[in-house]
Amino acid sequence: MQIVRRRKSSGELGDDLLSRFISESSSYSDEFLRDIIVSFVLAGRDTTSATLTWFFYLISIHPEVKTKLLDELRAVRARGAREGELTVEQVKGLNYMHAALSETLRLYPPVPLQTRACAESDVWPDGTKVKKGKTVMYSAYAMGKSEKIWGSDWEEFRPERWMDEGEFRAVNAFKFPVFHAGPRMCLGKEMAYVQMKTVVAAVMERFEIEVVDEVKKKREVEFTMILRMKGGLPVRVRRKTMMMNDDGTVEI
């Protein structure tokens, strides 16, 4: 709250999220501003960081996926700016990475369980009756592991299931409710993918992430509000050297 008050009274507004909300309307109370910032941090930081932890674990036990991710990065680099940060177009072009992150989210959805209260009595398409005031829960974690939804290979980490002729193929949000579905769906979904893809690309291009051997075999989930990896992920990090070939392609 102090930060909110200080920022408001100083009048020094920058490019950050809080400054943007302050300059949007003078009617926003200090409490509202505090709550919206906390919501964005909770919604946007822990979800993406938990996903990335699982992602780096999964690619460490699936080297074939890691190789394909690096191949895609090389190909995308070869088509555009070859050094520095990736452009938005290049990030968008990372279809296989999008698929690998979606596959991570299927197996380890950061928001594993969701609860809703029924505002009105209703009958669902399958005939289930729900009464006004009742609580309904669904689990994105269980749905991601459903054979009925994902087929007999549901247990496998297989980004290819999201690909169609080299392009990422999204699935219906009601089948994959990791970002929720319907009118109150996650507002940051696209931003989350852009953030995660940018981080993954930057890390994979610059560093070799080696998961410490003893923990490689099995990681357990921890059900808090966010689905985390129990004990975190101990890794060894080595800096790589990026080499530019004569034809402009990059060796990672």
Ligand code: HEM
């Ligand atoms: C992997 C990353 C993310 C996942 C899995 C995720 C998942 C979700 C889910 C399941 C909800 C619905 C929660 C509920 O109503 O009970 C939600 C809501 C929301 N998310 Fe995300 N989220 C992610 C990243 C982000 C990011 C990066 C932002 C913003 C920077 C963000 C902003 C929001 C906001 C503002 C809502 C509330 C929407 C509303 O109530 O109308 N999320 N998210």
